Amino acid sequence: MSSLAHGEATSDVEVTNISAHGIWLLAHGKERFLPYEDFPWFKDQTVKAITKVEEPAPGHYHWPDLDVGLTDEIIEHPDQYPNVAEK
Secondary structure, three states: OOOOOOOOOOOOEEEEEEOOOEEEEEEOOEEEEEEOOOOHHHOOOOHHHHHOOEEEEOOEEEEOOOOEEEEHHHHHOHHHOOOOOOO
8 A cells, every 4th residue: 555745835926837828827726727818928938937926925927037917806806907018
């Protein structure tokens, strides 16, 4: 009989999937989809740059290789925060 032991999570935030339409961000047990239409900074970027995400403060996520910072509020209500980046 064998048992599989799972290690402890090393981060409270991670990108769990990258698709042709956007990325999935898992933070504190809640997974959110960030479509490229609302978050164009992630489109055409490397997997390494997209998956390197940090949480310098609760609810604030930073992708240092992309110089992108987002909050829970922006992710949940992108329509209230017009994109200022060129698409």
